[in-house]
Amino acid sequence: MDRRLLPATTLRLFNRRFNSTVSTATVLQTLKPEPAALTIVNLDDHRKLFASVSTSKLLRSSINLGLASNETFVDFGMWVMNSRLMETSLVRDVILKTVKHTMFEHFCAGETTEEAGECVRKIHDAGLRGMLVYAVEHTGDNTGCDRNLEGFLRCVEFSKSLPPSSVSFLIAKITAICPIGLLRRVSDLLRWQYKDPSFNLPWKLHTLPIFSTSSPLYHTLQKPPPLTPEEELDLELAHRRLQKLCQKCVQESVPLLIDAEYTSLQPAIDYFTYSSAIKHNQDGNPIVYGTVQAYLKDAKERLFMASKAAEKLGVPMGFKLVRGAYMSSETESASSLGYDSPIHNSIDETHACYNDYAGFLLKRIANGNDAVVFATHNIDSGKLAACRARNLGIQKGNRRLEFAQLYGMSEALSFGLRNAGFQVSKYLPYGPVDMVMPYLLRRAEENRGLLSTSNIDRVLMWKELKRRIKSLEFGK
Ligand SMILES: Cc1cc2nc3c(=O)[nH]c(=O)nc-3n(C[C@H](O)[C@H](O)[C@H](O)COP(=O)(O)OP(=O)(O)OC[C@H]3O[C@@H](n4cnc5c(N)ncnc54)[C@H](O)[C@@H]3O)c2cc1C
Numbered sequence: 001m002d003r004r005l006l007p008a009t010t011l012r013l014f015n016r017r018f019n020s021t022v023s024t025a026t027v028l029q030t031l032k033p034e035p036a037a038l039t040i041v042n043l044d045d046h047r048k049l050f051a052s053v054s055t056s057k058l059l060r061s062s063i064n065l066g067l068a069s070n071e072t073f074v075d076f077g078m079w080v081m082n083s084r085l086m087e088t089s090l091v092r093d094v095i096l097k098t099v100k101h102t103m104f105e106h107f108c109a110g111e112t113t114e115e116a117g118e119c120v121r122k123i124h125d126a127g128l129r130g131m132l133v134y135a136v137e138h139t140g141d142n143t144g145c146d147r148n149l150e151g152f153l154r155c156v157e158f159s160k161s162l163p164p165s166s167v168s169f170l171i172a173k174i175t176a177i178c179p180i181g182l183l184r185r186v187s188d189l190l191r192w193q194y195k196d197p198s199f200n201l202p203w204k205l206h207t208l209p210i211f212s213t214s215s216p217l218y219h220t221l222q223k224p225p226p227l228t229p230e231e232e233l234d235l236e237l238a239h240r241r242l243q244k245l246c247q248k249c250v251q252e253s254v255p256l257l258i259d260a261e262y263t264s265l266q267p268a269i270d271y272f273t274y275s276s277a278i279k280h281n282q283d284g285n286p287i288v289y290g291t292v293q294a295y296l297k298d299a300k301e302r303l304f305m306a307s308k309a310a311e312k313l314g315v316p317m318g319f320k321l322v323r324g325a326y327m328s329s330e331t332e333s334a335s336s337l338g339y340d341s342p343i344h345n346s347i348d349e350t351h352a353c354y355n356d357y358a359g360f361l362l363k364r365i366a367n368g369n370d371a372v373v374f375a376t377h378n379i380d381s382g383k384l385a386a387c388r389a390r391n392l393g394i395q396k397g398n399r400r401l402e403f404a405q406l407y408g409m410s411e412a413l414s415f416g417l418r419n420a421g422f423q424v425s426k427y428l429p430y431g432p433v434d435m436v437m438p439y440l441l442r443r444a445e446e447n448r449g450l451l452s453t454s455n456i457d458r459v460l461m462w463k464e465l466k467r468r469i470k471s472l473e474f475g476k
Pocket of ligand 1: 258259260261291293295322323324325326327343344345346347348350375376377378404405406427446453
């Protein structure tokens with residue numbers, strides 16, 4: 001891996017200061033009493049929440065989350081990783097080892113498929129399921145894409161050896177199996193065709209709607225040249241990779257969930273996802289799921305259109321609903337081109353949209369359409385969705401409804417939803433430490449500062465640790 005582990009954008013992110021004058025009391029206010037209807041998911045009883053977690057794991061998690069929320073510690077770590085010190089192999093080894101025993105151990109499931117499998121077994125014993133994430137992303141050439149595909153296929157094959165239903169999904173990023181430059185080109189061409197429907201794309205397969213009238217089109221300001229024969233061949237190879245992966249997932253009955261990434265590439269990602277879903281989502285249950293980012297201003301229309309179009313075709317569709325993880329880069333890239341950010345102007349709008357789309361998807365599930373994964377650490381969204389599901393009569397074991405949190409994050413919410421009888425998965429990235437570094441950096445960004453979601457976990461974990469110490473319950 002390149003010595004400079006952090007791209008410039010990420011570095012700027014890490015230099016950004018958050019409001020660090022917020023007290024623990026502010027965090028505790030988040031745990032305020034609430035309307036009775038929302039108490040289906042109970043996060044007050046820390047003893048019950050963490051009953052399946054050993055004291056040593058609880059202690060390590062609290063320490064790691066504490067470190068991740070400490071801005072000085074994170075800034076220092078980032079500075080070291082970008083300094084010339086990393087050129088010295090001894091220093092580099094020490095740094096990567098430190099990362100491995102702190103952030104990596106906390107947020108990742110291991111370095112190998114076998115270690116990830118071990119992690120799946122543990123969380124399955126605790127009543128949760130695992131989303132297996134071979135954490136490759138952003139590949140430049142076909143050789144790298146072929147190698148990544150082998151990794152994904154190995155992962156699906158390996159899932160057979162794990163307890164039945166302990167693996168809920170295989171997660172993949174399209175940027176791992178299609179060269180990123182080609183994804184950019186295909187996105188440009190799809191955008192241009194949306195602007196000018198007479199623009200012919202001879203390679204284009206049957207898909208669901210990708211754009212809406214509010215979709216950002218500023219990434220493509222000029223008519224792009226058609227794909228060259230080499231590019232068309234590369235596109236065909238990328239399709240073949242995805243089809244091979246889909247077939248393997250169908251064969252092993254492991255649904256495939258495609259992550260969402262940057263808006264510059266998302267049209268091509270959606271195109272790959274939807275064209276594969278049309279082909280493989282048969283027999284009632286979806287096998288290929290896409291991801292919708294609620295922080296995007298055009299997400300609502302796109303979700304409604306895709307969902308309705310799939311229904312019309314008789315294709316069961318699955319969606320993972322997230323807020324979105326690429327906020328700073330989206331805003332930066334739009335403003336560098338002189339356009340407004342494609343992301344909602346306020347966090348409250350994003351929250352409202354997330355809950356609104358969740359309601360829409362739950363109604364569809366109640367009517368026997370679509371399937372959804374509510375991927376969120378937001379306690380209000382989690383509780384609200386759980387409450388609505390119950391009110392709509394969606395049965396606890398319904399396979400079309402899943403909640404998910406990242407491994408090492410929002411443990412309280414995961415256990416609270418599990419205790420309320422819902423299916424809950426943890427997103428388990430694995431791979432060598434330097435390979436998962438971009439993922440770890442996004443987690444460091446998300447967890448830093450006293451207002452991060454993880455602070456609720458820390459408060460509850462400390463309460464439980466104190467309780468165990470008081471009652472001398474060390475054996476757990
Ligand atoms: C299982 C799982 C899978 C995921 N997969 C993906 C994926 O495929 N693609 C992807 O992009 N993300 C993915 N994410 C990450 C997710 O999008 C969020 O980054 C993260 O989970 C935070 O959102 P939240 O729902 O947990 O809610 P919260 O914890 O309430 O999120 C708040 C965060 O939302 C962000 N935000 C959104 N909109 C705004 C706005 N308008 N103004 C200010 N801040 C805003 C801020 O960073 C803020 O800190 C995934 C998350 C999970 C749990």
